[in-house]
Amino acid sequence: MGKFGFALSPSSRINLDTLDNVKFAHLIEIEPDVLKCMACGSCTASCTAGKFVKTSMRSAILALQNGRNEEAISLLKSCLLCGKCTMVCPRAINTRHLIISILKVYQ
Amino acid sequence: MKNIVVIGGGPSGMEASAQLHKMGYNVILVEKSPALGGHLAKWDRLFPQGVHAGNILEGMISNINGVKYFLNANVQSINALGKSYNVILDNGITVLADAVLFATGFDLFKAEKKEEYGYGIYEHVITNADLENWFRTKNDQRIVENPKRIGFVHCVGSRDEKAGNRYCSKVCCATAVKQACEIKQEFPGAEVFCFYMDLRMFGRGYEDLYLSAQKEYGVRFIRGRVSEVAENINKELVVKAEDTLSGKPLKVTIDLLVLMSGMQNCSAGVKVAGQIGVAGMENDGFFETKDSIYSLQQALKPGVFFAGACTGPKTLPDSLHEARAAALAIHTYLQARDHQ
Numbered sequence: 330m331g332k333f334g335f336a337l338s339p340s341s342r343i344n345l346d347t348l349d350n351v352k353f354a355h356l357i358e359i360e361p362d363v364l365k366c367m368a369c370g371s372c373t374a375s376c377t378a379g380k381f382v383k384t385s386m387r388s389a390i391l392a393l394q395n396g397r398n399e400e401a402i403s404l405l406k407s408c409l410l411c412g413k414c415t416m417v418c419p420r421a422i423n424t425r426h427l428i429i430s431i432l433k434v435y436q
Numbered sequence: 437m438k439n440i441v442v443i444g445g446g447p448s449g450m451e452a453s454a455q456l457h458k459m460g461y462n463v464i465l466v467e468k469s470p471a472l473g474g475h476l477a478k479w480d481r482l483f484p485q486g487v488h489a490g491n492i493l494e495g496m497i498s499n500i501n502g503v504k505y506f507l508n509a510n511v512q513s514i515n516a517l518g519k520s521y522n523v524i525l526d527n528g529i530t531v532l533a534d535a536v537l538f539a540t541g542f543d544l545f546k547a548e549k550k551e552e553y554g555y556g557i558y559e560h561v562i563t564n565a566d567l568e569n570w571f572r573t574k575n576d577q578r579i580v581e582n583p584k585r586i587g588f589v590h591c592v593g594s595r596d597e598k599a600g601n602r603y604c605s606k607v608c609c610a611t612a613v614k615q616a617c618e619i620k621q622e623f624p625g626a627e628v629f630c631f632y633m634d635l636r637m638f639g640r641g642y643e644d645l646y647l648s649a650q651k652e653y654g655v656r657f658i659r660g661r662v663s664e665v666a667e668n669i670n671k672e673l674v675v676k677a678e679d680t681l682s683g684k685p686l687k688v689t690i691d692l693l694v695l696m697s698g699m700q701n702c703s704a705g706v707k708v709a710g711q712i713g714v715a716g717m718e719n720d721g722f723f724e725t726k727d728s729i730y731s732l733q734q735a736l737k738p739g740v741f742f743a744g745a746c747t748g749p750k751t752l753p754d755s756l757h758e759a760r761a762a763a764l765a766i767h768t769y770l771q772a773r774d775h776q
Contacts, residue, residue, distance in 0.1 A: 341684050342686065342687055343679055343684050343687070344686075344688075345629075345688035346688060346689045361651065364650045364654060365647065367646075367650075368659070387681075388681075388682070391679075391681050395679065395682065395686075
């Protein structure tokens with residue numbers, strides 16, 4: 330069979346019907362403040378690592394809510410735990426602690 | 437004694453009437469429906485603290501003690517007569533009014549006009565007003581026994597040029613968040629989603645309401661306008677939107693959808709105002725005030741005043757402030773007129 334360069338690409342749609350949120354429920358138990366995020370983006374804007382590698386606390390929280398766990402981890406893997414995002418978060422989320430908890434629950 | 441006709445027996449009309457009556461004016465309050473209270477009478481609880489609407493209404497009604505009011509009455513005709521207005525009601529009453537106050541309020545946007553959301557077509561789509569009615573009466577066939585998932589659609593008929601209303605209706609965000617918490621109290625096991633474009637939590641205590649919806653009630657806020665709703669074979673609703681924060685299309689199947697209908701100027705009030713040339717409205721359909729900062733209670737015509745949502749979407753406290761301001765504006769106007 331010749332290859333024609335066509336392939337089925339997986340749907341990028343977020344399907345909340347098939348979402349398995351057991352892990353997220355566990356995360357909420359140990360980090361209830363994860364629910365307080367209002368997606369302002371201060372964390373991402375101040376991120377030291379984000380200047381070089383796509384790193385975003387805000388996007389990671391959203392990805393977890395949408396069941397995209399691997400994407401969330403990849404958005405945090407370059408984190409240096411410098412804590413700047415914790416300092417700028419207007420909802421006073423301890424993002425540094427949250428990142429460690431996310432890694433514990435999801436890795 | 438000077439006569440003042442107040443058109444509309446909702447919160448603004450009642451509050452202004454009570455104040456004017458205390459100031460010694462002869463107030464005639466006209467209400468088209470069989471009861472006082474306007475939309476407040478149909479509401480269960482009020483944001484931000486969940487105060488019972490019924491208690492507030494009771495207080496207002498006892499406060500208008502002594503005001504003459506007519507229920508089931510419409511203004512049949514109104515016309516200027518010198519500095520006064522000749523008001524004829526359809527119950528045969530005629531008043532020569534020194535001032536007329538429009539407290540005609542708002543109509544809720546008719547959600548069926550946004551056909552893509554399926555109100556009146558799909559079984560489990562209701563409006564904010566329907567939900568308030570259910571909170572009060574627990575009687576609505578459209579609300580299933582134990583819904584697993586419930587969605588709220590913000591900005592239905594607001595910020596929508598094609599629906600004819602470009603403006604923000606101001607109160608729906610806070611109402612949606614309040615109702616999301618309340619329905620979560622009713623069905624603690626249900627997942628609740630709010631589909632919003634912006635969350636406009638502008639008032640005192642509103643941001644706290646939002647925070648508690650997130651943290652205490654676990655309401656999921658999805659930034660994106662619902663594009664379409666379809667009913668599946670099990671009569672569940674398939675909701676599609678973009679999750680604009682991740683830039684990806686999103687689908688969720690739910691058991692109940694609540695549409696946050698916005699406000700528009702009351703059509704009955706527009707009809708009456710048109711007779712004295714007050715309907716010279718701004719392009720949003722609300723009545724035109726003398727200016728936009730300083731004289732919000734005055735119409736361009738002398739002797740005609742406004743209070744409440746007939747000059748734009750307002751919260752209940754806003755409307756009450758305007759009612760008191762209107763009473764004072766009328767008093768000032770009549771005093772100045774007499775000294776001329």
